[in-house]
Amino acid sequence: MEPRVAVGDYNRSTGDSTLYTTSQNPHVIRLLMGAFVLGIPEHKLRVVAPDVGGGFGSKIFHYAEEALCTFAAKALNRPVKWTCSRSEAFISDAHGRDHVTKIDLALDADNNFTAVRTETYANMGAYLSTFAPSVPTWLHGTLMAGNYKTPLVYVNVKAVFTNTVPVDAYRGAGRPEATYQLERVIDKAAIELGVDPIALRRQNFITEFPYATPVAVEYDTGDYVATMDKLEEMADLSGFEARLAESQAKGKLRGLGVNCYIEACGIAPSNLVGQLGARAGLYESATVRVNATGGLVVMTGSHSHGQGHETSFAQVVADMIGIDENMVEIVHGDTANTPMGMGTYGSRSLAVGGSAMVRATEKIIAKARKIAAHLMEAAEADIELKDGQFSVAGTDKSVAWGDVTLAAYVPHNYPLEEIEPGLEETAFYDPANFTYPSGAYACEVEVDPDTGKVTIERFSAADDFGNIVNPMIVSGQVHGGLAQGIGQALLEGCGYDENGQLLTGSFMDYAMPRASDVPFYSVDHSCQTPCTHNPLGVKGCGEAGAIGSPPSVVNAVVDALRRGGHDVTHVDMPLSPSRVWSAMQG
Amino acid sequence: MYTFDIERPSTVGDAVKLLSDSTESQPLGGGQTLIPTLKQRLAMPDRLVSLGGITEIQGISQDDGGALCIGGGVTHADVAAGAGAYAALAGLAGKIGDPAVRNRGTIGGSLANNDPSACYPSAVLASGATVVTNTREIAADDFFDGLFTTALEEGEIITEVRFAVPQKAAYMKFEQPASRFALVGVFVAKYADGVRVAVTGASEGGVFRWAEAEAALSTNFAASALDGLSLDGSGMISDLHGSGDYRAHLVAVMTRRAVEAA
Numbered sequence: 139m140e141p142r143v144a145v146g147d148y149n150r151s152t153g154d155s156t157l158y159t160t161s162q163n164p165h166v167i168r169l170l171m172g173a174f175v176l177g178i179p180e181h182k183l184r185v186v187a188p189d190v191g192g193g194f195g196s197k198i199f200h201y202a203e204e205a206l207c208t209f210a211a212k213a214l215n216r217p218v219k220w221t222c223s224r225s226e227a228f229i230s231d232a233h234g235r236d237h238v239t240k241i242d243l244a245l246d247a248d249n250n251f252t253a254v255r256t257e258t259y260a261n262m263g264a265y266l267s268t269f270a271p272s273v274p275t276w277l278h279g280t281l282m283a284g285n286y287k288t289p290l291v292y293v294n295v296k297a298v299f300t301n302t303v304p305v306d307a308y309r310g311a312g313r314p315e316a317t318y319q320l321e322r323v324i325d326k327a328a329i330e331l332g333v334d335p336i337a338l339r340r341q342n343f344i345t346e347f348p349y350a351t352p353v354a355v356e357y358d359t360g361d362y363v364a365t366m367d368k369l370e371e372m373a374d375l376s377g378f379e380a381r382l383a384e385s386q387a388k389g390k391l392r393g394l395g396v397n398c399y400i401e402a403c404g405i406a407p408s409n410l411v412g413q414l415g416a417r418a419g420l421y422e423s424a425t426v427r428v429n430a431t432g433g434l435v436v437m438t439g440s441h442s443h444g445q446g447h448e449t450s451f452a453q454v455v456a457d458m459i460g461i462d463e464n465m466v467e468i469v470h471g472d473t474a475n476t477p478m479g480m481g482t483y484g485s486r487s488l489a490v491g492g493s494a495m496v497r498a499t500e501k502i503i504a505k506a507r508k509i510a511a512h513l514m515e516a517a518e519a520d521i522e523l524k525d526g527q528f529s530v531a532g533t534d535k536s537v538a539w540g541d542v543t544l545a546a547y548v549p550h551n552y553p554l555e556e557i558e559p560g561l562e563e564t565a566f567y568d569p570a571n572f573t574y575p576s577g578a579y580a581c582e583v584e585v586d587p588d589t590g591k592v593t594i595e596r597f598s599a600a601d602d603f604g605n606i607v608n609p610m611i612v613s614g615q616v617h618g619g620l621a622q623g624i625g626q627a628l629l630e631g632c633g634y635d636e637n638g639q640l641l642t643g644s645f646m647d648y649a650m651p652r653a654s655d656v657p658f659y660s661v662d663h664s665c666q667t668p669c670t671h672n673p674l675g676v677k678g679c680g681e682a683g684a685i686g687s688p689p690s691v692v693n694a695v696v697d698a699l700r701r702g703g704h705d706v707t708h709v710d711m712p713l714s715p716s717r718v719w720s721a722m723q724g
Numbered sequence: 725m726y727t728f729d730i731e732r733p734s735t736v737g738d739a740v741k742l743l744s745d746s747t748e749s750q751p752l753g754g755g756q757t758l759i760p761t762l763k764q765r766l767a768m769p770d771r772l773v774s775l776g777g778i779t780e781i782q783g784i785s786q787d788d789g790g791a792l793c794i795g796g797g798v799t800h801a802d803v804a805a806g807a808g809a810y811a812a813l814a815g816l817a818g819k820i821g822d823p824a825v826r827n828r829g830t831i832g833g834s835l836a837n838n839d840p841s842a843c844y845p846s847a848v849l850a851s852g853a854t855v856v857t858n859t860r861e862i863a864a865d866d867f868f869d870g871l872f873t874t875a876l877e878e879g880e881i882i883t884e885v886r887f888a889v890p891q892k893a894a895y896m897k898f899e900q901p902a903s904r905f906a907l908v909g910v911f912v913a914k915y916a917d918g919v920r921v922a923v924t925g926a927s928e929g930g931v932f933r934w935a936e937a938e939a940a941l942s943t944n945f946a947a948s949a950l951d952g953l954s955l956d957g958s959g960m961i962s963d964l965h966g967s968g969d970y971r972a973h974l975v976a977v978m979t980r981r982a983v984e985a986a
Contacts, residue, residue: 649902
């Protein structure tokens with residue numbers, strides 16, 4: 139939400155350039171801007187992106203203003219600052235989504251899915267933004283199997299240049315587009331076949347894992363039956379008829395929409411995305427520095443712009459050692475004091491950045507164990523670490539975490555012939571696979587038949603994110619994602635006139651979701667099939683709400699219109715009152 | 725923002741004097757439209773003459789005939805809180821914009837600006853109100869003159885708006901999804917001598933009276949009296965948020981709802 143800012147600075151005595159910017163990935167900006175735009179070697183360029191007021195994808199990319207400020211600061215030998223107004227943001231920040239898609243679903247006589255065929259025109263805008271072609275390709279085509287064991291999947295995407303603002307990744311990036319078309323066509327099939335849309339989905343669920351889809355990826359784990367069972371319980375489907383009657387008594391239409399989603403996040407195995415055409419490696423990094431008095435500084439390549447890494451990352455490290463979370467400081471966002479990292483997007487921070495942090499902390503613990511063994515004159519294999527105390531198994535001998543860390547920096551009694559002093563370790567983690575969060579969502583809407591206005595009355599979300607570190611942060615992420623998905627479904631959209639002029643250039647015409655547009659959500663993440671290939675067993679939760687929610691909203695509105703006697707099978711997003719009213723006119 | 729001067733006169737007379745001297749000046753009410761306009765450089769007067777310090781255009785009272793007299797400088801929040809004698813008007817004021825807008829924006833400023841999507845013009849026109857300025861009294865039917873245009877002369881200041889309180893009235897607004905301005909707003913007011921229906925937000929010509937609905941409701945003040953009445957969408961605003969036909973349809977829906985709520 140916070141508009142972008144860039145400050146360029148130049149130090150003539152050292153020849154160093156510094157860029158302060160609102161970025162989700164300062165190292166990537168340093169590499170792209172330094173190597174490919176300004177010709178500044180990375181060791182003479184520092185990029186700082188401190189706490190940033192929201193990213194949602196739009197701050198992944200390298201923008202011209204960053205290079206201009208850095209260049210101008212050197213040319214003028216003084217700092218140069220640029221701040222983006224909201225109006226400028228509308229016409230210079232990359233936009234999201236913007237696909238035109240035709241999808242076909244084939245079913246056999248028993249309603250088993252036999253094939254999916256989808257053809258998409260993906261708008262790139264007037265020129266390519268940093269990751270624009272990745273979005274409709276390997277972040278979209280790879281998801282077209284969804285939660286279903288469809289044996290044949292055909293995806294054809296044509297990326298097209300237009301005269302719009304560039305289009306690039308936006309919360310979910312490609313996966314909402316994949317989920318939307320698949321979950322809409324399944325509802326349409328249910329309508330045509332006269333079958334229950336939930337039963338049709340259940341019948342076609344993938345139930346055995348690992349599952350290699352026909353579109354290049356292998357789901358390691360999941361339980362789509364469990365999330366659907368949980369959803370049916372949360373959404374109180376048996377009470378729908380009574381609620382429908384209440385709505386009808388008020389002269390309103392009411393509808394129920396359900397959908398499933400799968401996403402590929404924990405982005406991403408470098409070798410796989412390389413084969414799919416990406417030019418970046420998508421590992422993550424962490425350095426864990428233990429101070430003499432036992433406190434830790436974790437320097438992560440992930441970037442926090444509202445995700446609460448300072449809390450959840452500290453929890454992970456503190457738990458591994460058994461110390462208080464307040465002894466762990468999380469540092470991010472400055473290329474001068476963090477290892478080369480790829481930043482935060484694609485629900486990757488805990489799954490990939492957290493895994494790097496775990497690997498580095500494991501190295502720390504392994505070394506600390508050697509020191510503890512030396513201090514207690516015991517065999518290393520007998521050393522146990524619990525609640526911040528190293529002890530010798532089967533004895534009452536123990537030494538505190540702080541004593542071990544002090545010994546590392548004051549190595550008077552220390553195994554100097556075996557290990558170096560100090561306690562600082564770095565790890566890079568490249569995931570073996572994507573992670574595959576999944577879930578089932580249900581939305582109930584009322585539609586005013588006189589005006590076409592849609593109100594969301596109930597929304598339930600049952601997600602499987604694997605293991606959970608901080609339930610409150612996860613719920614917050616889901617709530618925010620749902621608000622964005624509902625915004626996309628009902629309100630948000632960029633319009634241009636016939637001359638290419640952006641019509642939605644301010645919040646007077648671009649409809650942002652507000653508190654009154656969203657209901658009190660019912661969210662649950664108790665269905666947990668841990669990721670099988672990262673040390674935390676986590677899958678990522680940042681984008682799920684935005685990926686999973688649009689189809690259930692549209693499914694619900696179509697259901698409401700049909701129950702109201704309108705022969706409607708589809709309405710394009712955003713479902714503004716005007717569009718819904720037009721759909722009712724036939 | 726660019727550099728400009730600002731004056732804060734304490735009387736209408738001083739304000740008029742400032743507005744008529746040779747400096748390019750603009751009167752400033754609550755600034756809810758003017759300040760954003762200046763920020764975008766769509767207007768760049770050298771001087772603003774704030775009307776905020778003029779006590780004689782503040783206050784809400786009722787005259788001997790029972791008419792509600794609202795000073796031109798009264799904010800929407802103060803109308804919402806203090807115009808209880810005309811509940812439909814107070815209700816309208818309480819739903820303009822958000823609290824920040826309502827605490828700054830004024831009735832005089834809104835009427836002088838005559839935004840085609842503003843709420844107040846519909847209340848003034850449906851009430852047959854009188855717009856009082858420093859030089860004259862203007863009947864509502866003569867005041868509004870198309871989009872962002874009124875009968876006001878250069879340097880003329882709205883000092884008061886006088887509303888005859890109707891027997892029944894209600895305002896129904898259908899909000900534009902982004903701005904929350906009126907996509908269509910309909911104010912219905914029933915007086916002893918007939919019903920007036922004024923529509924904002926919909927027409928390319930700005931606020932207007934719906935004569936057929938007025939005639940039907942004057943005979944029978946019931947929603948059913950509107951059955952079969954409709955407006956043509958061809959003169960209506962057509963944009964991203966709705967076609968002319970949609971707005972024309974909404975006018976009928978909102979009129980019906982206003983009658984039911986009155």
